[in-house]
Amino acid sequence: MAGRRAGVADLRGSRLLSANAPDALKAALAAEALKLGFDAVGMTAPVIGSERIAAFERFIASGQHGDMDWLAREPARRTDPRTLWSEVRSVIMLGVNYGPDEDPRAVLDQRSRAAISVYARGDDYHDVIKKNLKTLARWLVAQTGGDVKVFVDTAAVMEKPLAEAAGIGWQGKHTNLVSRGFGSWLFLGAIYTTLELPVDAPERDHCGSCRACLDSCPTAAFPAPYSLDARRCISYLTIENKGPIPREFRKAMGNRIYGCDDCLAACPWNKFAQAGREAKLAARDALRAPALDELAALDDAAFRALFTKSPIKRIGRDRFLRNVLIAIGNSGEAGLAPVAERLTADPNPLVRGAAAWALGQLLDVIAFMRRAEVALATEPDDSVRAEWEARC
Incomplete structure (x- = not known):
């Protein structure tokens, strides 16, 4: 499989069974995705909006990405899907609900126990989702003969702007994706394809005047709505940061030992979310509050x-x-x-x-x-x- 070192699956096919009926193919693709365990699916053109590109460039220019140097490397590959793969004609965005079955902030009051971010309490979502993405990609290839590439947070792909363009959700004030059906609890994956698929309407911003996510941050990591300074974020400090935790943030960390769910859990749209149904992503009892x-x-x-x-x-x-x-x-x-x-x-x-x-x-x-x-x-x-x- 080509592209494995970049975290990409490159699959090729030869049969042309459904490519000439794009609407039918799109409906069949969505049905197959839901069958495989995906909770949201949308399609868009391989284009990142100019506002999202400008926000990304400001993020890098200000140094707010901290030591995550890979974000600053080859920005054109990140801001233009066609630079990453010149043959791409459509992007299929998929989401998997990982909503918790309890309020992840409850453990913060149990000071002798550890708070682990919801996404890390089960199996690694990269492995779980990539397996399902590859299965869906193979199905698509078998139906159409088109070429595809699969991405799960392992290459220069701006998943959140693409998911917004595909109608799955919108980037909230905490900079994460928010869905009307799943709140702030969606893992994202992408399939790039050479097929010309009908695109979905982009989702509009539904945050309104709400500041719940911004005000919940223990370290004031949001200098403004829709802007994150990763250097102040507990998720960055506990995961990406390789050195000592800066003294100014230690008290604010509390008992958060891996990641932080405060801004996600504060989102009012979570009231519409159900607990995730992918068994492998479910929290292990040993990691709920060790x-x-x-x-x-x-x-x-x-x-x-x-x-x-x-x-x-x-x-x-x-x-x-x-x-x-x-x-x-x-x-x-x-x-x-x-x-x-x-x-x-x-x-x-x-x-x-x-x-x-x-x-x-x-x-x-x-x-x-x-x-x-x-x-x-x-x-x-x-x-x-x-x-x-x-x-x-």
Whole structure:
């Protein structure tokens, strides 16, 4: 299969059974998509609107993408689908509902337990959706002989503007897609095709004067409606950020150890959403509200075993424990101090530094200064030493 290294499936066919009846093909395609487990389907031309392109360019120019350098590479491939694949004539956008069966914010009050973003509580959606997308793409090829490419958040594709153009939803003030039928809980995938398919009418913005998503953000990551500064976003800080969590955001993280659902969960359109029906995307019981002390005890092998098939596995055990230790420091539970104490001897300085900060939040000043004096006598890493010295 060509294009595998770019996360793309390139499928080819030869039979021309339905291409000359585009409306019938479109209806059959939508029916097949729903049968495969997709909840929303729409079609659009391979064009990104000028307003969305301008917003993306401002996002990159201002540096709000942080360390996500891939977003800034080859912008023409991202803002023009035809640059990515010159033969594309239509884009089929598909959505899978992953709406939770409970309010994901409820765990935020359980300070000794971890809040994991809804999308990461089950199997990795990239793998689940790509499998279904490939199946649908093969069906399309068998029916028409057209060529296709499949994308699931792994190539230079602006899924949200395309989904908006295809009528699936609109980009809300939190910059994520909002659907009248599924709220803010849709995973997106795309099939590029050489077929000329009838396009759907774009969805219009239904946010109105609502600010619920903006006002819910713990770190004020939205400088304006429809604008996100990823550098302030807890999802970015806990997943994309490879270094220590900046001090100004640690308290605001609370017990969020992987991602943040606050702006999504605050959306009033969620009242129309049902719980997702894809079984593999359902939350694992072990990841709904795991205990912080149990997560902090994970070595690399245990981490990999617990997060098999999970997107969490990609950040690795050390960054994960960094996040867990910030949550431990925010727990207010003195009983968790021994957990942080143990990790001050971890081989990784990122973990040791977070453990030092956590101890600083859980111990009184005198106890912490005594512990810091011992640590500073042998600690070789400057970033970890800075954590011990910050409260001395």
